Structures are given as structure tokens and as C-alpha cells.
Amino acid sequence: MLKKGNKLYSILTGTCPKCHLESMYKDKNPYHLGNIFKMQERCSHCATKYKIEPSFFYGAMYVSYGVGIAFAVAAFVIAFLFIGTSLITAFIAIVATMILFMPIIIRLSRNIWINFFIKYDPKAFKG
Incomplete structure (x- = not known):
């Protein structure tokens, strides 16, 4: 089970990489495509700025x-390999998977990227 303090927790849940207490996104659902890139400016718990620099x-x-x-x-x-479809059907499955999971891939990539630069700090909570 994932626990706070683990980078994987922040990556999979989209929470603040420093305190793991708040979602970085204004809308947690990545399938609300109009809000997929909308993030909080800062964490309300530890004041971590999410957009470290322009074009981060x-x-x-x-x-x-x-x-x-x-x-x-x-x-x-x-x-x-598992289902045993033809190569054409496998290709269609790849394309469908990429389209279906595109919002999740975008959010996951952003979560991984910010976790490269910000380390978890259990003492970061300023509440």
C-alpha cells in the first residue's frame, strides 16, 4: 500500500511532492479535458510553488x-501475446489505448517531472 513520504504516492495521486497533503490540480479528474492542465499556483499546506519557472x-x-x-x-x-489477436488488431489496440489513456499519461508525466525536482519533506506543513 502506498504511504505518504513515498515519491510513488505523489506521482500516482497527483499530490504536492513536498508535503503530500493536497492535489496539485484544480480538478482531480483528468478526463475533464478543459481542466487537464489547470494547476494550483501553490500548495495551501506548505506553500510549494508548482510552476517552478516559466515553461517548467x-x-x-x-x-x-x-x-x-x-x-x-x-x-x-x-x-x-495474451489474447492472440492479429498484428492489425494489436495496432488498433495500441492506438485506442493511447487515445483512451492520453489524459492519464499527461498527468502522470507532469507528476513524474515535478517529483524529479522537489523532495518530500515531512516537516513542510505550515498549518
Whole structure:
């Protein structure tokens, strides 16, 4: 079970990488596409600024490529190797997976990227 203090907790839940007490996103649901990129300015618990510098999250595009490849490989393995579909059907499964999971991949990539730069601090809470 994931516990606070673990980077994986912050990455998978989208919480503040420093205190793990608050969601970084104004709307927690990544499938509300109009709000997918809308983030809080700062954490209300520890005052961590999420957008460290202008264009900070452009680096998440590189992470997104790797995460997307992982999802595509997983779709291929499931469709072609486990289910035994044809290559064309496996390709369609990859495309469908990438479209279906695009909002999750975007959020996950941003979460991974910010966790590269901000470390968990259990004493960060200023409440």
C-alpha cells in the first residue's frame, strides 16, 4: 500500500511532492479535458510553488514519451501475446489505448517531472 513520504504516492495521486497533503490540480479528474492542465499556483499546506519557472512542464513532454511507450507496449503485449489477436488488431489496440489513456499519461508525466525536482519533506506543513 502506498504511504505518504513515498515519491510513488505523489506521482500516482497527483499530490504536492513536498508535503503530500493536497492535489496539485484544480480538478482531480483528468478526463475533464478543459481542466487537464489547470494547476494550483501553490500548495495551501506548505506553500510549494508548482510552476517552478516559466515553461517548467515542457520537460514533462520527454517523460510523456516514455510513459506513452510503456502504455503502447503493454497494449501490444496484452492484445497480441495474451489474447492472440492479429498484428492489425494489436495496432488498433495500441492506438485506442493511447487515445483512451492520453489524459492519464499527461498527468502522470507532469507528476513524474515535478517529483524529479522537489523532495518530500515531512516537516513542510505550515498549518
